[in-house]
Amino acid sequence: MSGRESISANLADRRPRVAIIGGGLAGLAAAVRLVEHDCQVELFEARRTLGGRAGSFRDPETGEWLDHCQHVGMGCCTNLRDLFERTGCESLLRRYHTLHFFGPDGRRCDFRSSPWLPAPLHLANAFWRQKYLTAGQRRSVARTLLRLARQPATDSENSPSIGRWLREQHVSQVELERFWSVVLVSALGETLEHASLAAARKVFVDGFMRSRDAYVIDVPTVPLARLYDEYFAGWLRSRGAGIHCGVAAQQLHGSVERVTGFVDQRHESHAFDAVVIAVPWRRVADLIPNDWHAAWPKLSQFADFASSPITSVHLWLDRPITDLPHAVIVGRLSQWLFRRKEEPASIADAVDSRTSPANQHYYQVVISASRDLATRDREDVVREVMQDLAAIWPAADSARLLRWQLVTQREAVFSVRPGFEQRRPPQATPIRNLFLAGDWTQTGWPATMEGAVRSGYLAAARVLESVNRPADLLAPDLPMGRLARWLFQS
Known part of the structure; x- marks a missing residue:
């Protein structure tokens, strides 16, 4: 021996x-x-x-915990959910089957799967409801998604970035800004010009197209x-x-x-x-x-591994601006908005006590791949974020910003x-x-x-x-639907 x-x-x-x-x-x-x-x-x-x-810090004024950046899981994150279940913490994840997108004109476009269509067609209606893209742009995106899904999953230094590959497919600038960047920058924490084709393919295939429940989001409570x-x-x-x-x-x-x-x-x-x-x-x-x-x-x-920053803007307002728990913001500096879980379920619940010091209303705006913010004045960034919110929610225009914190993690994620x-x-x-x-x-x-x-x-x-105790510990991935498997391999 x-x-x-x-x-x-x-x-x-x-x-x-x-x-x-x-x-x-x-x-x-x-x-x-x-x-x-x-x-x-x-x-x-x-x-x-x-x-x-993926941690938190103490708010110096109140002592409450604030996450550096709001983290979410998706339905395709089978091992994350497995960890919560093993430790008895599954009740601390709130699952959302509807994602709320807001186009550049402020119009709300909800994203929810069909209850009866198989993957990947289960999201066809949800995608078609994204009216901030024209009908022609939506058809173009659908064709490009299918081509992307049929790409090899391999990656090498000679592989193109997803941005370069999309330009080779003659994708328009509007589609890049209103669809591809919206999804991929948040999911990968990296810009289209830096992110790999293989990483982008994984987001769309595993995160949206392979299974009916892959796209839902899980938010810690x-x-x-x-x-x-x-x-x-x-x-x-x-x-x-x-x-x-x-x-x-x-x-x-x-x-x-x-x-x-x-x-x-x-x-x-x-x-x-x-x-x-x-x-x-x-x-x-x-x-x-x-x-x-x-x-x-x-x-x-x-x-020498490259990294990418993520910025979170923490806002305390004198009144609630939206009842939604989250929102995806299209075509603006702000990318995601999250409302604290303890916020009132209805704006009407807090109308009478807007000026109460104990009734500050907290929101977090997340900006991924935020390198361009490094040279900007912090107050200028917060001002633009508030303008983004006011363009979507009228209540934000009249809300008073009581205080704010801007937090940037310079090495929040590795660069894919x-x-x-x-x-x-x-x-x-x-x-x-x-x-x-x-x-x-x-x-x-x-x-x-x-x-x-x-x-x-x-x-x-x-x-x-x-130590001679072999065990397979990974939770299984969500199964790929038969139609999805056929479409991606055809």
């Missing part, structure tokens, strides 16, 4: 001790699955709160900080896992053959049988001793540029008991909560495989 086999056999007979470095969604997902498979899990997060890039620190962490602790916030791993120790643990910022050593690194791509190399780098040639490439799929690392590493988790690893998904959860599940599966 080799040394490697001997270690694996020994660990198969007892509870493996696994360290997870990083308390974002990927690390939490890995922890959940490993705890379920009888591992002793200790999760370490450098910050005082969990969540990583509590701030992400509460979701992670109270619900997920509580579930883990109740099953014996350790959650250590404020403990920053500084460097691994052991050898290139086998990691034995790590040293934290207080110079305390922690010993483990396996380690999962679940930190942003730029931080991985810092955790690896310099004399190990030669055994991991691609390690230095991680720091052509060829990036080939650069993403697997969850296994050249060091046999060291593993990676993060939406930026090989998941087949763009930078999403689903990608983060998938990476955590895949990393957990690799850990279990290394």
Whole structure:
């Protein structure tokens, strides 16, 4: 028996001790699955709160939690929902079957599937109701969508961006601005000129066309900080896992053959049988001793991965401006509007108390791929956002802006540029008991909560495989309808 086999056999007979470095969604997902498979899990997060890039911050005026950016899942995000169900948190996701689009003229165009047509025809009526496109433009978009679905799903550095590919299909500028950018910039966090053809295809095929329920959105009903620190962490602790916030791993120790643990910022050593690194791509190399780098040639490439910013504009108004929980805004700087769940169900509910300090009405506007905002005055951005809202909802024109915050995450997501799929690392590493988790690893998904959860599940599966406890941990994708399969392959 080799040394490697001997270690694996020994660990198969007892509870493996696994360290997870990083308390974002990927690390939490890995922890959940490993705890379920009888591992002793200790999760370490450098910050005082969990969540990583998909986290929250305290409002300095009220102390309430505000998400850096409103995150949503879709019906196609089967592993994200699986995580919520496993931890008993499915009630904290509110599902919406109707999406509310507002065209440049302010007209509302609801997007909802047909109850009886099969995929992908289930969205034909919903698409046809988007009146901010002419009938000819809608037909052109439909033809282009079918051509896109029939494109190979492969990606390389020589592949075109989705913007270049669309221009090659002679797509008009209006279609680019009012359809393709609206969907893809929000879904991928990247512009059409930078995003890959393969990533765009995945959004439309998996997110809208392959299955009847793929397009619906799931919105968390509590701030992400509460979701992670109270619900997920509580579930883990109740099953014996350790959650250590404020403990920053500084460097691994052991050898290139086998990691034995790590040293934290207080110079305390922690010993483990396996380690999962679940930190942003730029931080991985810092955790690896310099004399190990030669055994991991691609390690230095991680720091060069391009990223894309997302800006959220947090607004407190003296009155409600809309009853809708969310809205997609077409052809403007603002892209999505979200209303806080606790807002009154009707504008009439708050008319009599508009000036009450306790009755501030909170909305969040999300702007993805927001590089162009970096050089703009912050007040000017907020002013334009308020103009966007007033052009759609008359109540916003007369509403008084009590206060605001503009938050930009400069590395909110990795940039899904052509060829990036080939650069993403697997969850296994050249060091046999060291593993990676993060939406930026090989998941087949763009930078999403689903990608983060998938990476955590895949990393957990690799850990279990290394201790002779193999398990397939991924939740199945939504099945593709027969008509969709035939259309996409014809």
